[in-house]
Amino acid sequence: MHRNLEHSEEKRLRQERIRSLIEELIKSLGEDPGRDGLRDTPDRVSKMLVEELAMGYFVDPQVYVKTFEVEEYASREGLVAVTNIPIRSLCEHHLLPFFGYAHVVYIPSGKVLGFSKFARVIKVLSSRLQIQERLTEQVADFLNEVLNPRGLMVLIEALHTCALIRGVEESMTMTTMAVRGVFEEQKDMVNLALQIVNSSKLQLPKFEGF
Ligand SMILES: [Zn+2]
Numbered sequence: 001m002h003r004n005l006e007h008s009e010e011k012r013l014r015q016e017r018i019r020s021l022i023e024e025l026i027k028s029l030g031e032d033p034g035r036d037g038l039r040d041t042p043d044r045v046s047k048m049l050v051e052e053l054a055m056g057y058f059v060d061p062q063v064y065v066k067t068f069e070v071e072e073y074a075s076r077e078g079l080v081a082v083t084n085i086p087i088r089s090l091c092e093h094h095l096l097p098f099f100g101y102a103h104v105v106y107i108p109s110g111k112v113l114g115f116s117k118f119a120r121v122i123k124v125l126s127s128r129l130q131i132q133e134r135l136t137e138q139v140a141d142f143l144n145e146v147l148n149p150r151g152l153m154v155l156i157e158a159l160h161t162c163a164l165i166r167g168v169e170e171s172m173t174m175t176t177m178a179v180r181g182v183f184e185e186q187k188d189m190v191n192l193a194l195q196i197v198n199s200s201k202l203q204l205p206k207f208e209g210f
Contacts, residue, residue, distance in 0.1 A: 015050045056124045056125060081193070089130045091130070098159060098160040112147070136154055140180055158204070
C-alpha cells in the first residue's frame, strides 16, 4: 500500500525532480527548452503527472473507503452493479495513456461502498504506471478486501494510445476481467453479471481507418 503523500514535502520534491528531468528530455531531443512554446512545459508536465496521471503514487486509496452496512444484504442475495467508471491510466511500457471504462458487479455480504467512491478508488489505482491486466486484478483485490463480498467481478475495456498512434491496430480494444468469490465457481452468475454490464455499458470510440 502506498503512503498518503498528498500534502507532503516529499511530493513537492518529486515534482521538482520530474520538472528538471522533463527539461533534460526536451534538451536531449535537440530542442531549446527556453523557446516560447516549451518554456512552461516542464512545469506543466510535472504538475500533470503528480496531480493527475500519476497521482496514484501520492494517495492511498484507503482514504476514500467508507463502507456502510446494509442489513438486508446480510441475509439476502442482492446484486450491485456500478458501470461506466472512467479509467485513465498510463501504460508502463510506453508511458502513453490508455483509457476506457471499468464495470464492477458484486454480491454484498452486508457492506456496500458509496457510489462515487468506486470512481475515486479506481482513479487512484489507475493513476500509476500500469498494465491493464494488473490494474484489473488490483481493483478486484482492493474491493474484495474492503467489501468482503460473496462475489465480485471487475471488467475493464480500454483503448491503448500506444497501439492507436503507432498504427498497430487502430481500433483494437482490450478487455480484462477478474472474478472473486462465487463468480469463480458459478458460470451462470458470471453470465448474469455480464448481461447487466452489457445492457448499460458505454461503447468506446472507434478509430477505423485512422
Ligand atoms: Zn503500451
